[in-house]
Amino acid sequence: MPYRSPLAELRFHLDHVAGFARVAATDRFAEATPDMVDAVLTEAARLCDEVLVPLNRQGDLHPARLENGVIRTSPGFADGYRAIAEGGWIGLAASPDWGGAGLPLALATCVNDMMSGACLALQLNPLMTQGQIEALGHHASPEIQALYLPKLVSGEWSGTMNLTEAQAGSDVGALRTRAEPLGDGTYAITGEKIYITWADNDFTANVVHMVLARLPDGPSGTKGISLFLVPKLIPDGGGRPGERNALRPLKLEHKLGLHGSPTAVMSYEGARGWLVGPPHGGMAAMFTMMNNARLGVGVQGIGVAEAAFQQALDWARTRRQGRAEGSGAIVEHADVRRMLATMKADLFAARAIALDCAVALDMATATGDPLWTARAAFLTPIAKGFGTDVGHEVAQLGIQVHGGMGFIEETGAAQYARDVRVTQIYEGTNGIQALDLVGRKLADGGEAAGRLIDETVEIAALARASHPDLAEPVWQAAETLREGTEWLLTHPGDRAAGATPYLRAFARVLGARAHLLAAMAGDGARERLAAFYVHRLLPSHGGLMAQVRDGARAVMAVTPHDLGSGGGA
DSSP states (O other): OOOOOOHHHHHHIIIIISOTHHHHTSSTTTTOOHHHHHHHHHHHHHHIIIIIHHHHHHHHHSOOEEETTEEEOOTTHHHHHHHHHHTTOTTTTSOGGGTOOOOOHHHHHHHHHHHHHHHHHHHHHHHHHHHHHHHHHHHSOHHHHHHHHHHHHHTSEEEEEEOOBTTBSSOGGGOOOEEEEOSSSOEEEEEEEEEEETOOOSSSSEEEEEEEEEOTTOOSSGGGEEEEEEESEEEOTTSOEEEEOSEEEEEEOOOSSOTTSOEEEEEEEEEEEEEESSTTOHHHHHHHHHHHHHHHHHHHHHHHHHHHHHHHHHHHHHOBOSSOSTTSBGGGSHHHHHHHHHHHHHHHHHHHHHHHHHHHHHHHHHHOOHHHHHHHHHHHHHHHHHHHHHHHHHHHHHHHHHGGGGGSGGGSHHHHHHHHGGGGTSSSOHHHHHHHHHTGGGTTSSHHHHHHHHHHHHHHHHHTTTOHHHHHHHHHHHHHHHHHHHHHHHOGGGHHHHHHHHHHHHHHHHHHHHHHHHHHHSOHHHHHHHHHIIIIITTHHHHHHHHHHHTTHHHHHSOHHHHHTTTTO
């Protein structure tokens, strides 16, 4: 059975878990009425199910290729992209000043969820453009905004992000790309960037690159980095693509998955670029783009998890093997049921966290309240890290449910696992997300974390009357999380060693809160799934918090020599 957009699930999250009504009640997003939301989601689902789903396998079997300096995209991708652009989906949350619809990010997040499940390789293209729109809207000059934003919002042009170099991965400050002033307000950009997603294509009129580079007077490290807009074709006075800039894709990477999405090594050979933001302020401008993309990447994991779960469930309902009760299909076996329930319960939790983050971003935009901004900032690394971890884990379970046929490419189960794996790496590895959480996001003394924990305790208290068997474990887990947070705040030297289990534990508790809200608002099926999550999955938070409070002692006691001993290293 092919992927079908989870419309009912998304509507339930918006109405009963994410609190989207608060967004629609603001003046800024008053147009996001229930009828408007329903129409947008329904039309997006049609696009995904009818246009994008058939492209997913095409991109895997017929990868993008580089021919004589030109990238040729997978069959059907050009038509699929045009359907996305012409439908206005790229600019759904963009400002009407530049031709966008100005609708809430939470709604755009639901659309990106569906597109990711339908065809992740193609969805990556508009996601990069959306991040660039966000960065230019906040940091570019009015002249650059007027020239570039309408083209990007309409999808006539597409955008990329150029951070990484061979010697500068997570350590962006080690980059060597140079920017030399040309004396006319532009700069000559020279250097080589790697892992550039959708670096070029054969279906947009122009490709706009956002490139990190260092000015001659830029100090070492991240404080000396500036951000430049470098178009493939330099626009003329009328905004039409003109002469070819001095940049080119050198090669396409041969990847584990996402074959339909061209990932290039890009060479900049004195290419003309325009400064975005102040000199040496490139990281702040780029982080605007990256933070937008980090939520988007978390949602990519969730979208693929949805597709993998749907396929595994369909297989389990129809595959007959062994002595199964009831229908006779393998879904009747306890361990298969356990795997499917784990997939569905974790998928629900990850989607709830992502939409909570999106709603917080919308509320920050609509109200200017710094508490909403702090909430969104705290949730962003959790949404990215947990969303993509769940994407990977659910895809792996999907293979397991299929048994031997999951290892055979023709079922498609393996493609989900191959495609989603990189989401745990790009836009900041999940280890970097965890370090951000225990570093920058706890720098407020734990206030943002404390508010989320307090809210979880309050929800658990409300649920005691109707769901005491669920409420009490959630309340206890929230208090354990509070104690662990307080321990981290007083042991800064141990934060790095406990960062990853802390992020996972926080996600576990937030997921339990979401399931508790669903049980209170939903039917028996919601209650049973919540019970599975609370009694089967939530208990792992205790072991995770034990790892956090063990600090760096056990981790750093294992020496590099210990790691190599006895294994031939």
